[in-house]
Each structure stands twice: as C-alpha cells, then as structure tokens.
Amino acid sequence: MAWLHTWTGLVVGWMLFFMFVTGTAGYFHYEITRWMEPERPLVATQPAADRTELISLGLTRLEARAPQAAYWEIVLPHDSPATRLWQDFEIRWEDLPEPGHDHGARGNEILDPVTGAPLEKGAVRDTGGGELLYEMHYRLHYMDLLLAYYLVGICTLLMFIAIITGVITHKKIFKDFFTFRPGKGQRSWLDAHNVISVMALPFFIMITYSGLVFFDTTYMPAGMAAIYGSDRESRDRYFDDLYAENHDHQAASRPDAPLAPMLASADQAWGDHQVQSVFIQHETGKAPRVEIRRIDLDQLRWYDWEKKVFNANTGEAMASGPYGTPTSQTRQIITALHEGRFAGPWLRWLYFAAGLLGCAMIATGLVLWTVKRRKHQTLPGTDSINMRLIEALNVATIAGLPLGVAGYFWANRLLPVDIADRANWEANVLFLLWGEAFLYACFRDIRKAWVEILWLAAAAFALIPLLNLLTTDKHLGASLPAGEWVLAGFDLTMLGLGAAFAWMGIKVRRRWLAHENPGKPARTATSLEEPV
C-alpha cells in the first residue's frame, strides 16, 4: 500500500511537470510554430488593396470552389492580435454536411489579392511546431487519446485536491509567503515550495479547475449519459442544445444587397481598419445573413466576435445575440481563462511566468520529497533501489525534460528536410533525450548527473540562437532590424532559459562539488542536502 501510494504520488508529480512544461509553451504556440517554419518570409509584403475589390474576388472564388457550403468567410489581410502574426487574404468555408452528419468538410485557400487566384502554399518543412508541443499537455504522446485524457484528468483532479487541502490546512499561509530561509537544507526546500505555491495560487486553482471543465462530460458523464444517452448521436444532440446550434443550412450564396453600406456602417461604429472578415450563412427557414466581423480584441469571450449582422437580401441590419446559451457562455469563459487566448502581450507573459512557477512548484515538491525521505534512510551506500530510481527520475524530468524540449527545437533545424515522418521525429528526439537523461542519471553519481544535465540544458537553450544563425536566414541579425518580434522574441527567450539553467547549474555545483575533498573519490551518496 505504501509502495502504491509512493509511486502514484510521484508519477503524478512527474506527469504534472510534463503537463506544465508543455502547457506553458502553449501560451506561445503560434510564435513557436512561426519559428519552426523558417521558410516563411520575414515580413509579409501585401500591396494595399481595395476592400470591396478583395471581397468581390473572394466571393467569385468561393462560388467556383465551394458552391454547396454551409458558410463562407472572406478574411481580409490584417495584423492578427489573436495569433500575433500577419493574416493573409484568405477564404474559408464548410461544405454542407452529408445526411446524418452535423458538419461537412472544411476548407481554406490563401488568395492572391490582385488576381484572386489561389496561391500555392509556400513550401515549409514538415514540423509539429508549437501546436504539437502544446497538445502534449493534454493528449500526451504515443498513447490512445481517451486513455491520455483520463490520465491527465486524474493528475489534474489530484492537483486540484492538493491545492484546496493545502489552502485549508495551511494556517500560516500569509506569513509563509514572506518566509525564506536559504541554506538550511530541507527547511529551505519547503520554504521555496511554499513561496512559489502561494505566489501563483489563484493561477493554479484556475488552471486545474478549468482543465477539468474542458473534459467535463468525459470525466463526469452521469448527467448527460442518463438524460441524453452516451452514444455519439445523443452527445451531438446535447451539445447542439447547449450551444443552441442549428445545422440545417442552405448553400451560401452571393448576397443580393450591396456590401459597401454594411462595411461603412461597421466602420462608423468601430473606426477604420477594424473589419476582419465577412461571413455569409443561410439558416434554413431564416433570411440569409451577412456578418461583418471585427478584428479580435482582448475580450474574454474571444469566440464571440464583435460583429454587425445584416439581412443578405435587403441589407437591413439584424439583431445579433451572443453565441450560445448563458451556461455555455459560462463554460466558455472558464475554458477561455485556461487558454488565455484573449491575453495581450503583457498578460500573455504573465501567463507564461505563472506557468513557469507551476513547473517550479512541482519541481521543488519532488525534490523536497526525496530530501525528506533521505533523512530517514540509513547510511550512504545502502540506498534502496527505489530511492535511486526516484532520484534518477527527478533529475531526468526536472533537468532532462527541458533538455528534451530544447532538443525538439534543435531537431527542427538539424533533421534533413526531406526525411519521411519528419514532424514525428522532432517529437521522438524530445522523448529520446528525456529517456537518455534518465539512463544517464541511473548510472552516474546523482549529484554529478544533476550538474551535468543542468549545464547541458543551459547550453542546449543558449546555443539555439547560434544554431538558428548557422542554419537559416531568420536569425537575430535579421529579425531584430526588421522588427520581427515574434522571431526575435523566440531567440531571446531561449537565451533567457539558457541563463536560468546555467544559474541552477552553478548553484547546485557550488553546493555539492566545490567542497569535495580532492583526495577522496566521489561518494555515491545521493543526498541533496549539504551538512552545514
């Protein structure tokens, strides 16, 4: 039983660390993808084009390409705050569904703003990008999706319980926030763990609870299953009711009413250059409608675009209610808080910092766990094999997993562009490095393993800008003068991460290796504590 408790507790810790590392990266997943596709041009050059001209080109192309569509959308070229990237002139559509289905196939094309002809997608290397990295935090990898969801759910629930009970039992929560006693072994680890946990407590409560809400009817299906049923059709029916969605559409077609007055009315309400796209849809039994959608702002409900709705036949303005029902909106706000899609630059960095604090909280907790038990172990040299394994897994996860993430970026630059299954191999490199760090930590003096893998991670991150310089033309020397902050920001963040790991390496080395008696061979003891 104790064995079970020990191992489940620890496995949760390691998995949560993995989820926090990959999830935190997700707050910049568009930026990471951009960096991992260096073939894309530095600054998109778009000739200024007339808006109504563009929309008319888009409509012509949509009529030819998607004559039987549930909706059409023409996206005007703009600087997108949602992705922090340039958005090209693009058309999107969804085909009418086959009988018995809710949705048809979706499509999109980037169009030439002058001719309206579809542009070939620029050839970019095959990469999983930031998307794959951030998806790992709830889909894991190499694993059945449903099994991954359940494992992630159990870890999340246990973390949620740990936080709530931590708050309840922690009587001196405020005082401990200001308490840090360095250089005192276990006491210092505990202080560090407390300070970090309290600092970002609201974030941890929000992120765990909202993480559960994403999969609400997967984890607690009782209500839906008993009242609607649990087969696919019943679930679809439930979600349609919840989101007040109607799937019965007529094929989208060119509006009879002129679009220019609609655009003018939007301009009048929002100011110039605020129109993001024109959306056309015809629900069966209702008048066909045109939506003029505004560029995403920092509103919390980012899926609920600010928009102007018009009758496509008459051009009359129509009322536009918010998307979904009150409860579904509540649910969407909870999940929006998790994803932080509404966050502007500063809030986004705050999310990122809170995520890193989460990594630090779990890491200090794992280390504290071993330090505490180390005290009760007998003399050095009689390490139980369990303890040795746990310490090795701690090194491999806390220092080795970040090394793997750095390796993911190295693989993106170094793997030959034409190998088969390239995107998968980038991910394989991440897990291979993680695994190798574990094997290394198993056979190496654990203190040396800590120092060496921390330094290796520091070098792996810090050298990425150099690697970028040697392998692409999108390096700091090019991105900084061009003001491409997405690319430059990535390289600079890698330098920052390299510095952080170097600092940890120096700290650990100073404590353990500097005082070593030069005449004596290194002890094989694995204590993280320095006898003061």
Added chain:
Amino acid sequence: MTSLLNRFCSDSARYRWAVFSRVTAAFVGGYVLSSLILLLLSLTLPLPQAEAIAASTMLGFILYTLIIIWAFSIKRLSTVWLGLLISSLVCAPLVWWLMPGGGA
C-alpha cells in the same frame, strides 16, 4: 496459515487496510455520490435541460473534491462509509423518480 493471518491482522496491516478502505470510499464512493448529486441537480435546476446538465457537471468537480476532502477529514472510517451510503440511498430514488419517464 497463521503467518498469513498475522500478515492481514497485524497492526501495520490493519492500518494499511484502513487507508485502502478510506481511499476507496473517498475516490470511488465519492465519485458515485457526486455523480448522483449532479444528476439530481441536472433534473432540478430551473434551466433548459442541456444547460442544467452542463452547469451541474461543472459543479460536479467541486462536489467530488469536497466529498473527497470530507472523507479524509472524518476520524471514524465507519462514519465515512455510512455517510456516503445514506446520502446515495437518499439521492438514488429521487433521481429515479425525477427521470423523464421514470417513477411510473
């Protein structure tokens, strides 16, 4: 045989069984009870049906968490099991009675 008996009846073994029983009560019993309560809420909240389900499912995680914490905070293990059992036995017939097409 005696050694086996000793293994299951010694003080440390008894402690382990108690922990096992409590963990089962908290996580399995708690899941059943919170599912029943959220189902009851789904049937009674004054909202359209799908919304009532979504709202109570979101509350379900909080219920589940509170029940688990409660199960670990009560000293007597028998109180935990009894509490879970009685609450479930109160909820189940209500659910059955309120279910569309049920109770008849």
